[in-house]
Amino acid sequence: MTDSKDLDxxxxxxxxxxxxxxxxxxxxxxxxxxxxxxxMAEAQQARADGAESAEVVxxxxxxxxxxxxxxxxxxxxxxxxxNVAAIFREIMSACLALxxxxxxxxLGPEGTFTQAAAIKHFGHAVLDVSQDTIxxxxxxxxxxxCNYGVVPVENSTEGMVNHTLDNFMDSGLQICGEVELRIHxxxxxxxxxxxxxxxxxYTHQQTLAQCRDWLEAHWPQVEKIAxxxxxxxxxxxxxxxxxxxxxxxMAATQYELQRLAxxxxxxxxxxxxxxxxxxxxxxPSGNDKTSIIVASRNRPGALxxxxxxxxxxxxxxxxxxxxxxxxxxxxxxxFIEFEGHLRDPNVAAIVAQLEEQSILLKPLGxxxxxxx
Numbered sequence: 357m358t359d360s361k362d363l364d365x366x367x368x369x370x371x372x373x374x375x376x377x378x379x380x381x382x383x384x385x386x387x388x389x390x391x392x393x394x395x396m397a398e399a400q401q402a403r404a405d406g407a408e409s410a411e412v413v414x415x416x417x418x419x420x421x422x423x424x425x426x427x428x429x430x431x432x433x434x435x436x437x438x439n440v441a442a443i444f445r446e447i448m449s450a451c452l453a454l455x456x457x458x459x460x461x462x463l464g465p466e467g468t469f470t471q472a473a474a475i476k477h478f479g480h481a482v483l484d485v486s487q488d489t490i491x492x493x494x495x496x497x498x499x500x501x502c503n504y505g506v507v508p509v510e511n512s513t514e515g516m517v518n519h520t521l522d523n524f525m526d527s528g529l530q531i532c533g534e535v536e537l538r539i540h541x542x543x544x545x546x547x548x549x550x551x552x553x554x555x556x557x558y559t560h561q562q563t564l565a566q567c568r569d570w571l572e573a574h575w576p577q578v579e580k581i582a583x584x585x586x587x588x589x590x591x592x593x594x595x596x597x598x599x600x601x602x603x604x605x606m607a608a609t610q611y612e613l614q615r616l617a618x619x620x621x622x623x624x625x626x627x628x629x630x631x632x633x634x635x636x637x638x639x640p641s642g643n644d645k646t647s648i649i650v651a652s653r654n655r656p657g658a659l660x661x662x663x664x665x666x667x668x669x670x671x672x673x674x675x676x677x678x679x680x681x682x683x684x685x686x687x688x689x690x691f692i693e694f695e696g697h698l699r700d701p702n703v704a705a706i707v708a709q710l711e712e713q714s715i716l717l718k719p720l721g722x723x724x725x726x727x728x
Contacts, residue, residue: 449479558589
């Protein structure tokens, strides 16, 4: 057919577009550097004018959420909107690193789902710093050694991560964002290990619960050993004869393990939500959540009284959990998430009502809802 393009012509068009894309990406990077220069100059001028605090803020969570949301809204295919947003996420990450490379603490070791969540949210250009515990992540951000931290807060199968909620009780950090990650578990083993060799399986306790039915059906007689993280289990499986582990793609790659079985989670929609923690308040993005901790007086109808202002204002709750109080026996504090921003007038009115009837109210921050 004389009207149709041949393969060489199509490839030539692709090469031309690649060159144009590369030029545009670098032009965007140049503008990012200009933004950094402007921010630095403004901060220097503010200090010269006597401002007590003129710290330069390079990363703006609400701004990035707005940009990614617009990218998804205007996408016309054939690439899916989330794929396009993920590409721009990496471009934005690389451009931000030109302004100032960020350090992000996460619950490690290397290869955990928390590290995968950190990369999904911040992109590959950040410097991720592994921590052994959730408290360690909080400490790294509180001390200023890391700009932000990433901690797990909720799994769709197993519920809330209590260690994360407990750390918020004593911390002055803010929630700056959230990220959701689909969790796919694989049975992993070293390259020289066959299924017949396996006598023990290492993994995190929550992962054991998420794969309970599959393990009972396929490996009922094999010892299951709970360890501090899936990545730790993968590390052990890489070095111990007869050992396997349950973990995700990052763990398999990090420790060079083969997949003996894939997607073994009992719930195919298994998802974990992670929180981004930092020290700065996040401005409204237009599509936000707010989290608070509140403790009521011990009296009949106390919980109803706490929830009534939300009903009256027509504000939707997205999460409600309880934790034991540290100051009073058989008393509890409530972890409440809801739609809106603390700067919204209706949300501010709700918080004012709660302050009047509670013995403790601690805002944990307002932040953009997960975009990708």
